[in-house]
Amino acid sequence: MSWSVVTDPLIAPIWLAALGVLALAATLGAAWLRAPGTVYRAGAFAVLLALLANPTLREEDREPIDDVAVLLIDNSASMKLSERSETRDAAVNRLKSQLDLMSDLDVRIVESDKAANDGGTALFGTLDGAIADVPRERLAGVLIVSDGQVHDTPSSLAALGIDAPLHGILVGDPMAADRKLIVEEATRFGIVGEPITIRFRVDEEGNDHIRPVGVEVRLNGERVNQLNVKPGDETTTALALPHGGENVVEIIAETLPNELTAQNNKATLVLTGIRDRLRVLLVSGEPHAGERTWRNLLKADPSVDLVHFTILRPPEKQDGTPISELSLIAFPTRELFSAKLDEFDLIIFDRYRRRGVLPIVYLGNVARYVENGGAVLAAAGPAFASPFSIYRTPLASILPAQPTGQIVEEGFRAALTEDGSRHPVTAALPGSETSPPNWGRWFRLIEAAQTSGRAVMEGPEGRPLMVLDTVGEGRVAQLLSDHAWLWARGFEGGGPQAEMLRRLAHWLMKEPDLEEERLLATGKDGSLTIERRTMASEAEPVTVTLPSGTTETLILSESAPGRFTGRIPTDEIGLHQAADSALQAVAAVGPANPREFKDVRSTQEPLAPLIAESNGGTFWINELGEAPTLRSVRAGRDAAGDAWAGLRRNGGYVLKAVTQVPLLSPLIALPLMIGLLLLGWRRESK
Structure with a gap:
């Protein structure tokens, strides 16, 4: 219950004030003139004014509202260092026991492990969410238990609408090395x-x-x-x-x-x-319908520098044309195939055959170029099955398929082999999901016996169509047909010619995305995904090393042919390492260099301006030995001392009922006023 005296004027307050001024002026004038009965008239005026002011005794039935105190606990990664988490837990337990003994207090305990955009500690984002439904006048105070490394501090508490003491209870040693x-x-x-x-x-x-x-x-x-x-x-x-x-x-x-x-x-x-620039040497044999396809494909890529070596007039052709009219500048054969051969990223032989134009020693240079890390793609034509085949040159030492001398000329649909369904060059090519693949037919295949490497595509009766191999430090691919251009022309719906050749070229140049044996780690949304690409039927377990140094073993399951994946949740920010017996990979979960660990020493600097603004206090556990004592304080009083922290009593309430009783009844006021006027008149009449 609460009692108070209030006024409820019967007329507008401005008229009541005007009447009071007139009454005061009349009384002062009468007193100045020493008029008899002035006191009685002043009393009558006072009774009239009191009656019009209508004083009332007000009784309120109030229900107190609990104040809200927030205990905000820092559970970020830096709190796991040294003995901070143990010290924090002991401080939190002491604070909880004190808060439980404080009446009329709604305690909200919030743990924050939320990270800021740059991987730092975001305590105030958590605090804002915890008090979103709390009227600011009910907030008694905020107790933050942290190491002080907070990375989302606002410019002021007013920006969060907080008008209550903020106390920093800090753990850790600020002088640690x-x-x-x-x-x-x-x-x-x-x-x-x-x-x-x-x-x-x-x-x-x-x-x-x-x-x-x-x-x-x-x-x-x-x-x-x-x-x-x-x-x-x-x-x-x-x-x-x-x-x-x-x-x-x-x-x-x-x-x-x-x-x-x-x-x-x-x-x-x-x-x-x-x-920077991919240098490709295209060596063409006799002109054919697919030659332009190769050239267009390579010239369409602005990052490719193409050197096209083609033979327009072979030595055996004699038509009487003067040499001076055939060419003004001799083709730099020696420079390309000897001095600058190693500058090329890829060499393509398109239906090339021995014609006496390129000396055998130059083709030997190409073989050594591959063994030293170069890349060669040999697209075979009918000449590959003839006595003029490039297989009858030093290139035979690097080619994975030997011609049998037979040519298959019938319609067939290229298909993926079992290895081809797993190899990144051909796996999941558009149209390969059906059997037979949804591709147009080819009409020529150069029969060859595979001597090494992997056949990833096949023709009729399982004959090898595309063979990939690793030679020394380099790579070789053989395409045993010259009809890939039919796909580019859209014959019978065409096929993924551009995608297939793009993958093939990038595999030859050792692009990581097309490695058939690869371990890949990807961190996203608090989890680490491991992918193992392999030509084997099974993938061995992977050992994952977390930033803290702890390890976990992950069993992978096959998600697609040649691909095995697994996922583990992780709350650690930083570099994660994955490894099996042959390969290793690294991935950053969260920011690569999280702000949380840029400075891990305990500090009061981020919180100090806000604590000073709120009249709160800073308490170091390693100096006090324990959490500070909690007290209730009135608004406007000091909210912190050497070893105590104050929570403000706001005195909020809900009004349930109101009872009002007039203090001056008209039945009393009117006779009293008339009586005073009569006494004044009588005094004046004497």
Whole structure:
């Protein structure tokens, strides 16, 4: 219950005020003139004004509303360092026991493991959600138990609509030693094979003995550089990307004794390799309908520099045309096939046969070019089955299929072999999902006996049609038909000629996306997905190493022919490593270099301005030995002391019922007023 005296004027307040002014003026005038009965008239005026003001005794039936206190617990990754989580839990338990004893208090306990966009700790986003339904006048205070590393602090508490004490209860040692590696400058892209530079710095805090630090640079899991750097100085390292697509660079500084964590001793960069220009040498034999298909396909790609070597006038052809009218500039055969052969990324022989134009020694150079890491695609025509076949040259040492001398000339649909359904070059080609494939027919196949490699496509009666092989450090592909151009022309619906040849060319040039044996790791939305590509029928288990150093074994299941996948959930931010007995892969879950670990020392700096704005307090557990004592305080009073934190009492309530009783009844006021006027008149009459 609550009692109070209120007024409920019978006339508008402005008229009541005007009447009061007139009454006061009349009374003062009468007093100045020493008129008899002035006191009685003043009393009558007072009774009249009191009657018009209508004073009322008000009784309110109030139901108190509990104030709201928020206990916000930091459960981010940095809280798992050292003994912070144990200290935090002990502090939280003490705070909970005190909050349970405080009456008229609605306690909301919120744990925050939410990450900011850059991988930092997002406590205030969690706090805003926890008090979204709370009127700000009911908020008693906020208790934050954290290491102080908060990365979404607002410019002010007013931005969140908070007008209550904010207390920071901090765990950890602000003077702990820690070493961190910071990347100052790095490009996101690089030309394959050309050097790129990365600039970084190693910082040390809490360490009085500064000495050179060993730094290791890894590229796709392999060490490429070892440096000794001075803490605080910028250092530059150079490396070359080995292939197109994603390349993972790790820069790792050695661990400082007794430091908080080694996770910020390394930085991870995902750099995209781009091939500057692909140099392709197309060696054509006799002109045919498919020659233009090859040329158009290669010329359509602006990143391809094409050199087309074709024979328009073979030596055996004598038509009497003067040499001077055939060519003004001699074709640089020696320069291409000897001096600059290694500059080509791919050499294509399209229906080429021995004609005495290219010396045998040049073809021997091509064979050595493949063994040293080059790539050759041989598209066979009828000449491959003749005595003039390129198989009767040094190229025979690298070709995986030997001609039998027979040519099959009948309509057939190219089909994938069992290996072809698993190999990235031919797996899931558009139209291959049906049997037979939904492709147009070809009408010629050069019969050959496979001597090495893998047949990924076949013709009638299982004869090899496309054979892939690895020779030394290079790769070779044979296409045993010259009718692929029928697909490009749309004959009988055509087929995936452009996609097939694109994949084939990129496989020959060792693009990672088309490797038949590959381990791939991808991090997304708090999970790590592992994909193993293999030509084997089964994939062995994969060992996953988390950023914390713990390991898990993942069993993969077949998701498509030649593809085995598995997924594990992970709440750890940073670089995850996956490996089996033959391959390894790395992937970053969350930001590659999370802000959470850029600085892991306990600190009060992010919260200090907000605590000062709210008149709250900062409490270090390692100094106090335990969480602070909680007290209820009135609004406007100090909300924090040396070892105590205050929660404001707002005194909110809900009004359930109101009873009002007039204090001055007209039945009393009117006779009293008349009586006073009569007394004044009588006094004046004397």
